[in-house]
Amino acid sequence: MALKASTLKVGDSKTLVVVDDLTRTQIVMYAGAGGDYNPLHTDDKFTKEIAGYPGVFAHGMLTMGMTGRVITDWVGDGRITVYEVQFRVQVWPGDTLTATATVTNVYNEGGQDYADFDIVTLNQKDETVLIGKATAKIDA
Amino acid sequence: MAADRFPVEASHIMMFARSIGDPNPIYSDEEYAKKSETGGIIAPPTFPQASAQFDPDYVLRPKIGEPWFGSGKNATGVTAAPGGGGGGGGLHASQKFEFKRPIRAGDVLTVKAKPGNTWEKEGKKGGKLLFSEHIQEFFDQKGELVVTVTMVGVQTSKVVTEG
DSSP states (O other): OOOBTOOOOOEEEEEEEEESOOHHHHHHHHHHHOOOOOOGTTOOOOOIIIOOOSSSSOOOHHHHHHHHHHHHHHHHHEEEEEEOOOOOOOOOOTTTTEEEEEEEEEEEEEEEEEEEEEEEEEEEOEEEEEEEEEEEBBOO | OOOOEEEHHHHHHHHHHHTTOOOOOTTOOHHHHHHTTTTOOOOHHOOGGGGGOOOOTHHHHHHTTOSSSSSSSSSSSSSSSSTTTGGSSSSSEEEEEEESSOBBTTEEEEEEEEEEEEEHHHHHHTSSSEEEEEEEEOOOOOOEEEEEEEEEEEEESSOOOOO
């Protein structure tokens, strides 16, 4: 059920492990569903020998997609109005990612209640892989 | 470069939700979704990205009968990998989705590309970073705006790994 402006406070937060030991297979699933078949994400031979990376790495949009759950599980379905991120470091197979969303503002605009959130996703080394913001419609 | 017609199908939403590891039944269970607040299956917020499947010119999808820059017999199927230093078309710097409403199974969307800015920055570890912004607006079958997507890509003059 949707959040209520009357009970939500600035500083409230939720944390969710959005992937534990990311597999190459999940990266392939994302390529297949999303349609970004860049070999950097699925083709180790190309990635090492041509592109010069240590190996395949996740699509930024896979990390953004996985992270989105920390907001959508909290605010309810179909309530996001803005979701934006910046990608900081790459996500590699074997990574475990933990996303945290924190309320930064609760307000009413044109008769509709909204909440703003800061988002940060860390890997198992506590490196920030993504930072972002979201806004969602909430109930009064 | 954009999809002229992006038909949003429930099975595509289900596969996309699986790929991002999201078990929420609102993305796959029609009966559950009908009884919920949304009244039907909706797509996860980052689903507009999957419109790439319907973009006839999308460069990161192999085309039947054309050479592909990924590996087969050789490490790459073309003589020079596209995209320069970073390999494969550069890296993704940031992404923004602004929704008027959620995307629903059954929507038939039209995607219109709008011009964005480009700018340059010195990288922290040396090398030039060239940023370019790409904006896409997704309209529904009634011609109403559903979501605006702003993507910023970065071309690096050297390979970027950690940090």
